[in-house]
Amino acid sequence: MRIRWSGEAADAMSRKLRGAGDGLEHCAQQTAAALGGLEQLNDEGGNKALLTAIRRLEACRDSLKGLADSLTEYRAALHKADDLFTGAEDSACRAAMECVQPQLFSKRAGGESTRQLHWSPQTYAVMPALRTIGLAPLPGWLETMAEEAESFIV
Numbered sequence: 001m002r003i004r005w006s007g008e009a010a011d012a013m014s015r016k017l018r019g020a021g022d023g024l025e026h027c028a029q030q031t032a033a034a035l036g037g038l039e040q041l042n043d044e045g046g047n048k049a050l051l052t053a054i055r056r057l058e059a060c061r062d063s064l065k066g067l068a069d070s071l072t073e074y075r076a077a078l079h080k081a082d083d084l085f086t087g088a089e090d091s092a093c094r095a096a097m098e099c100v101q102p103q104l105f106s107k108r109a110g111g112e113s114t115r116q117l118h119w120s121p122q123t124y125a126v127m128p129a130l131r132t133i134g135l136a137p138l139p140g141w142l143e144t145m146a147e148e149a150e151s152f153i154v
Contacts, residue, residue, distance in 0.1 A: 010082040017075040024068045031061045 042050035
């Protein structure tokens with residue numbers, strides 16, 4: 001399975017979902033207005049055809065509300081996924097920077113400054129530029145993993 005994420009695509013989808021939500025809200029307003037008009041026409045409640053139309057419009061109104069709620073939940077899930085991917089990307093960049101400049105991170109953590117580089121899957125973000133800055137060579141297993149992972153970069 002390959003996951004290719006784009007924050008811009010997520011934002012575009014969110015805008016489209018917002019537009020769809022606005023359209024559903026407009027339809028719900030129109031349905032409410034139609035219901036009000038039908039109820040006024042059938043103020044005595046004796047017209048069976050109007051009662052049937054009112055029940056159908058009420059069902060449509062309820063369906064529209066359910067669709068709007070689902071759309072809101074989907075949009076919230078999209079934002080959460082975007083936040084998670086952005087957080088993961090930021091975490092990978094911090095880990096990569098820790099590989100490049102470990103002395104900065106060890107000083108911040110209260111430890112001694114060290115220039116020794118410890119490669120691991122957690123600290124090696126899939127960033128080809130890391131291999132060209134003159135640091136210690138990658139272990140073979142990590143190099144192989146990085147080459148395979150590069151196919152996932154968009």
